[in-house]
Amino acid sequence: MQGTFTCGAPMNLTINPTRLWQRLNDMAAIGATPAGGCNRQALSDEDYAGRQLFEAWCRAAGCEVRRDAVGNVFARRPGRDAGAAPVMSGSHLDTQPTGGKYDGVYGVLATLEVVETLNDHALETDHPIDIVVWTNEEGSRFDCAMMGSAVWSGGLALEAAYALEDLNGVSVQDELERLELIGTAAPDHNLQAAFELHIEQGPILEASDKPVGVVTGVQHMCRYRIEFTGQETHAGPTPMSMRRDPMMALARFLTAGYEIADAHAPAGRMTFGYVHASPGSPNTVPGKVELTLDLRHPDADAYQAMQQAAEAAIERSASEFRVDATYTRVWEAPGVTFDNTCVQAVRDAVAATGLPAMDIVSGAGHDACNIAAVAPTAMIFIPCDGGLSHNEAENISAEQAANGANILLHAMLNAAGGR
Numbered sequence: 229m230q231g232t233f234t235c236g237a238p239m240n241l242t243i244n245p246t247r248l249w250q251r252l253n254d255m256a257a258i259g260a261t262p263a264g265g266c267n268r269q270a271l272s273d274e275d276y277a278g279r280q281l282f283e284a285w286c287r288a289a290g291c292e293v294r295r296d297a298v299g300n301v302f303a304r305r306p307g308r309d310a311g312a313a314p315v316m317s318g319s320h321l322d323t324q325p326t327g328g329k330y331d332g333v334y335g336v337l338a339t340l341e342v343v344e345t346l347n348d349h350a351l352e353t354d355h356p357i358d359i360v361v362w363t364n365e366e367g368s369r370f371d372c373a374m375m376g377s378a379v380w381s382g383g384l385a386l387e388a389a390y391a392l393e394d395l396n397g398v399s400v401q402d403e404l405e406r407l408e409l410i411g412t413a414a415p416d417h418n419l420q421a422a423f424e425l426h427i428e429q430g431p432i433l434e435a436s437d438k439p440v441g442v443v444t445g446v447q448h449m450c451r452y453r454i455e456f457t458g459q460e461t462h463a464g465p466t467p468m469s470m471r472r473d474p475m476m477a478l479a480r481f482l483t484a485g486y487e488i489a490d491a492h493a494p495a496g497r498m499t500f501g502y503v504h505a506s507p508g509s510p511n512t513v514p515g516k517v518e519l520t521l522d523l524r525h526p527d528a529d530a531y532q533a534m535q536q537a538a539e540a541a542i543e544r545s546a547s548e549f550r551v552d553a554t555y556t557r558v559w560e561a562p563g564v565t566f567d568n569t570c571v572q573a574v575r576d577a578v579a580a581t582g583l584p585a586m587d588i589v590s591g592a593g594h595d596a597c598n599i600a601a602v603a604p605t606a607m608i609f610i611p612c613d614g615g616l617s618h619n620e621a622e623n624i625s626a627e628q629a630a631n632g633a634n635i636l637l638h639a640m641l642n643a644a645g646g647r
């Protein structure tokens with residue numbers, strides 16, 4: 229059975245779009261890059277400056293700011309019932325080295341805007357509200373995406389996070405200590421609801437002309453390392469039919485792979501992002517070809533079917549050309565189905581605002597995946613220009629930002645019991 233939150237908040241309540249847009253611009257000025265993006269990598273001086281600005285805004289909005297042992301930030305607006313489970317919403321402030329202005333930041337500042345709006349209208353909620361900033365979501369400086377939320381949810385040991393090092397040998401613990409970001413807040417998984425508002429980072433909402441995506445889950449994803457091994461020979465004297473050429477097997481396998489993706493269109497994804505031939509000489513038949521396959525699908529059965537078909541195609545392609553093949557699934561992230569009650573809170577918010585929306589499955593991983601493992605969670609997407617993200621040209625309009633924040637406002641009010 230599907231539950232619903234009860235909500236007595238005014239249906240026509242809206243956030244202040246000017247304030248939200250100004251704050252997005254103010255945050256983007258920290259670590260701004262010449263090409264119009266941001267470089268605030270996790271636990272850098274720029275990340276620290278962004279956190280300081282955010283925390284100052286939160287304190288000015290009457291929130292109590294706490295941090296946990298891995299530097300995750302929780303800014304609380306009290307509820308009517310201090311003992312009630314909080315409604316949590318937020319995302320991350322760190323960026324890729326050549327990142328955009330909105331990835332993560334938007335979800336954090338839109339949640340702060342929700343709190344400001346409640347303050348403007350002197351609206352109390354039954355449940356407290358926590359604005360959350362997760363440490364090192366991007367995993368670019370320290371190679372572990374969604375690190376802070378993984379520690380919080382228990383999926384990653386604190387010691388393992390502390391030990392992660394950047395390319396200069398500086399560890400997460402070094403930086404947390406240098407920046408004095410280690411706090412004492414204990415992880416509390418007893419949440420009434422959790423939300424994450426994010427730019428889509430893909431082209432579907434824009435192409436569908438929908439300002440809001442109700443995210444029902446995150447697709448299953450895995451990564452394979454594959455090797456085809458044959459025999460190096462001279463490119464001239466060896467007839468085609470007498471070679472053991474792993475590149476021929478690769479050609480057959482790539483064709484088969486794209487056919488598998490086609491058979492599972494439009495949801496299935498196959499990406500061959502890395503291909504390397506050895507020894508890499510123009511007049512030598514390669515002895516070895518290495519590649520990666522990134523495979524994704526939102527449906528568990530179809531995902532498994534794609535994996536089986538891909539593995540069979542590797543073996544078939546290898547045997548056809550008398551080469552050897554090995555493959556290993558080196559990484560896998562199971563898909564997430566978001567909580568019915570939280571998704572319904574988003575749907576009710578869509579109804580309250582009258583904005584056109586569509587259901588969507590996230591193609592990328594988010595902190596919300598980790599939260600969903602321990603607490604009821606849902607996500608909201610807004611479109612971004614051309615679906616472009618992890619790019620300095622990442623862009624949204626002030627109106628698009630306001631649309632998503634208004635959905636978040638009503639979804640949070642639904643969950644927090646706003647009046």
Ligand SMILES: [Zn+2]
Pocket residue numbers: 320331332365426
């Ligand atoms: Zn993000």
